Each structure stands twice: as structure tokens, then as C-alpha cells.
Amino acid sequence: MFEVEKKFILSESDAKKLVEGADFVGEKTFTDVYYDTDEFALTKNDIWLRKRGGYFELKLPMHLGDKNFSQQYQEIEGEEKIREIFAIAKINDFESDIEAFGYKLFCNCITTRKKFKKEGFVIDLDSVVYDDKSTYNIGKIELLVEEKKQMAEALEKIEKFAQKNGLKSSPVKERVIEYLSRSKPDHYRALVEAGVIDLS
Numbered sequence: 097m098f099e100v101e102k103k104f105i106l107s108e109s110d111a112k113k114l115v116e117g118a119d120f121v122g123e124k125t126f127t128d129v130y131y132d133t134d135e136f137a138l139t140k141n142d143i144w145l146r147k148r149g150g151y152f153e154l155k156l157p158m159h160l161g162d163k164n165f166s167q168q169y170q171e172i173e174g175e176e177k178i179r180e181i182f183a184i185a186k187i188n189d190f191e192s193d194i195e196a197f198g199y200k201l202f203c204n205c206i207t208t209r210k211k212f213k214k215e216g217f218v219i220d221l222d223s224v225v226y227d228d229k230s231t232y233n234i235g236k237i238e239l240l241v242e243e244k245k246q247m248a249e250a251l252e253k254i255e256k257f258a259q260k261n262g263l264k265s266s267p268v269k270e271r272v273i274e275y276l277s278r279s280k281p282d283h284y285r286a287l288v289e290a291g292v293i294d295l296s
Contacts, residue, residue: 098158100168100250101238103268104258111221111235114261118214130203130272131194136283138199140290144169144272145178145199152190154178158247168247202283203272217257224271232274235263267294 106114129147132138138145144155154177155169172178175190184193204227212219220236237258239250255265269277273293276284287293 097240097242098168098244098247099171099238099240100247100254101236102251102254102258102265103270104235104237104263105266105268106221106233106235106263110263114219114235114263115210115212115214115221118212118219121211121213121218123208123210125206125208127204127206128271129201131199132202133198133200136286136290139283139287140292142292145194147191152178154181158244168251202280203275205271205275207271215257217254222271224274226275226279228279230278232271234268234271 104110126149131145131147142157146153146155151173152175154172156172158168158170172181178184179186179190179193182194182197184197187193187196206225208223208225210221212221216239218238220238222234222236224232224234226232237254239254241247241250258265273284273287276287284293288295
């Protein structure tokens, strides 16, 4: 399965309109911890290693230079598969083993997510709190598709649904990128220079 999603900065009234008539699925709070090397070896290649609720995930870019898919990733779940990709042998626990390869925490954020379903779309309303206690609010509309070739059509459907609900399409920073822009300018600048962050 491939997850196709688009993020939006939402005002209170935008959020209210978006979830009007939607089915409330639930609310949860989770902590994301992101890892990279001092040289930003992963994030400079738009690769994101995180731990959420004790489980590790790796997000690999799907876009290959196509800006339409700049927010699309393949998600690899589980330590075993991630060890294979990184060629990291099991010596200790996963965290200790990746630390030995120079991977360490660079962002820690707590997200409260309200999930809704409406007209076949999944809507997430996220309120993010960073370790410096600053906050960030974003919305996400997503569709799951069976095959990669269905991704373009799914993105088009998401955009039409967003327009119908009065949302304007504008660049939205991922929660981690937002954190870097606020708190870690050197890391942020490195990602801009590597072309991972598009300022246009």
C-alpha cells in the first residue's frame, strides 16, 4: 500500500469547515523522536528515521525529482528491515547499534492527532508541541492506494476535495522541518542546500 497525502496550514475556521459532517475516528497523542548523523547523512537525502511509541520507522522518498510527489514516502516499519537497509548487524538493542554508527536524536516532538473520515478521505488535525514548548498546527488529507501508478490520480482527488472544502494549496513545512527552521538553522540550511527543502 502507498499513502498519498497533502498537508495544509489550517486556521480554526478552516479546520471546523473541513471536519463538518465528518465521522470522528479518534484522538491520540504520540511522541516522535528523529535521528541522523552530525553530517545529516539521512535527512540531506530526504530519508527520515524515527521512533514512534517505541517502534522504529524509516521513510524513503518516492518523488525522485517530481515535485508533485514531494510529500510522498514509502514507509518501512520494524527494526529488522531497517537494519537490512542500513546494513547494521544486531549487537545490542537497535538504539545502541544505530548510535554506534553515529545516528543520534535531533528532534523530539509530541503530537495530539484528531482523526476523521469524510467522503472516503482520512483527515488528521495535528497539534504539535516541540521540546522547547513551542507549537505548530497542521492538517493532513490522505488516501491509500494499492499501486504506485495510482498516486497521481489520488493526489488530484485530494486537491479537489481540499478546494471543495475551501482550503488553499500552499507550501507546508513538515513538523520536523518547521522545528529545524525555528531551532536548528545549520541543519535547516544544509537541507535547503541539498534541495530537500524547496523555498520556491
